Amino acid sequence: PKRIFSGIQPTGSVHLGNYFGAIQRWVELQNAGEEVLCSIADLHSITLPQDPKKLRENTLLMAATLVACGIDFEKSILFQQSKVPMHTELCWVLGTITTMPRLAHLPQFKEKSESLKNIPLGLYIYPVLQAADILLYKATHVPIGQDQAQHIQLAQDLAHTFNRKFGQTFPIPHSLISDGPSQRIKxxxxPMKKMSKSHTDPKSRLDILDEPDVLLEKIKKAMTDFTSEVTYQPEKRPGVTNLINIHSLFTGKTPDEICKEAVELNTGQYKLVLADIVIEKLSPIRADILRLTKEPAYLDEILKKGTERATELATNCSEEVMNKVLGTDTI
Ligand code: TYM
Incomplete structure (x- = not known):
């Protein structure tokens, strides 16, 4: 049987890249009857400086967001990474079979460390913790956006290495990356770069919690080009193409249908049509998130329940790993 694992960092509001690239796919897998674990990766977040109070708020906000987006905490296991200490324990063990050059070449590390004078060790071993997240549950499939592909590959390599050294323990986790545009929302x-939480200009992303007038403004200001027609040309016209992709993901219409409907419109007019759709689709989710954040005790209850279930699964694997690596206790 499959076991699906994925994680998300609790850094404020999620954007449409997180939504289409990851969260929506978790919900689909859950609704198809798969066993899904969803981890709020707070330990990953502290690899860059965080205000503890804000981080705690953002963890609850992320729980609210995932529930509002359709994660059913009765079916799926929704939990906070740091509440299951075996993640860090397994990270240590995996760290002993990871080489430094393997980590130094990962693109996300390069990107994030580029602008830093003093690079924290945590940022360097970040992908090892991510591998531990996945392997601790013997996950078979990991739904992610394309930017996480190399991290899953590391998890695969570490699973192989561990199995070879200590005997068959971990299944090799496969990454599930959509083959459509949702793998990388721009x-x-x-529009050549991915939509990202860390980009300094908030106009570069559409956040799920943005108010309608903010969404409208951001879409109006979206970078397009000097052609006024609405056409779908991923290579030549990445800006308009990205807008059409978002439209298509929200409505299920194909890019072709969207362009046909917009044949009378210029890109400026088309942006208004798209803004209406985005606002209409996000409004109920936003309202749900805001309602849920007013009930922190309820959210804590949900996470607590998730922690219990995750701990149960993790304990078995952790004991097996520790016995294999450190030798079995003799009583
Ligand atoms: P994070 O929090 O940066 O992103 C969460 C998910 O959103 C996807 N994503 C995108 N997908 C499409 N287009 C985009 N523009 C876009 N931007 C982000 C990401 O690929 C990701 O799937 N290290 C992870 C969190 C994590 C994790 C794990 C993931 C911790 N442990 C174990 C998988 C398995 C991260 O920072 O994701």
Missing amino acids: SLRE
Whole structure:
């Protein structure tokens, strides 16, 4: 049987890249009857400086967001990473079979460390903790956006290495990356780059919690080009193409149908049509999130329940790993 694992960092509001690239797919897998674990990766977040109070708020906000987006905490296991200490324990063990050059070449590390004078060790071993997240549950499939592909590959390599050294223990986790545009939603300001939480210009992303007038403004200001027709040309016209992709993901219409409907419109007019759709689709989710964040005790209850279920699964694996690596206790 499959076991699906994925994680998300609790860094404020999620954007449409997180939504279409990851969260929506978790919900689909859950609704198809798969066993899904969803981890709020707070330990990953502290690899860059965080205000503890804000981080705690953001953890609850992420729980609210995932529930509002359709994660059913009765079916799926929704939990906070740091509440299951075996993640860090397994991270240590995996760290002993990871080489430094293997980590130094990962693109996300390069990107994030580029602008830092003093690079924290945590940022360096970040992908090892991510591998531990996955392997601790013997996950078979990991639904992610394309930017996480190399991290899953590391998890695969570490599973192989561990199995070879200590005997068959971990299944090799497969990454589930959509083969459509949702694998990489682009920035509204620089449509060759991905939409990202860390981009300094908030106009580059559409956040799920943005108010309607903010969504409208961001879509109006989205970078397009000097052609006024609405056409779908991923290579030549990445800006308009990204808008059509978002439209298509929200409505289920194909890019072709969307262009046909917009044949009388210029890109400026088309943006208004798209803004209406985005606002209409996000409004109920936003309302749900805001309602849920007013009930922190309820959210804590949900996470607590998730922690209990995750701990049960993790304990078995952790004991097996520790016995294999450190030798079995003799009583
Ligand atoms: P994070 O929090 O940066 O992103 C969460 C998910 O959103 C996807 N994503 C995108 N997908 C499409 N287009 C985009 N523009 C876009 N931007 C982000 C990401 O690929 C990701 O799937 N290290 C992980 C969290 C994590 C994790 C794990 C993931 C911790 N442990 C174990 C998988 C398995 C991260 O920072 O994701």
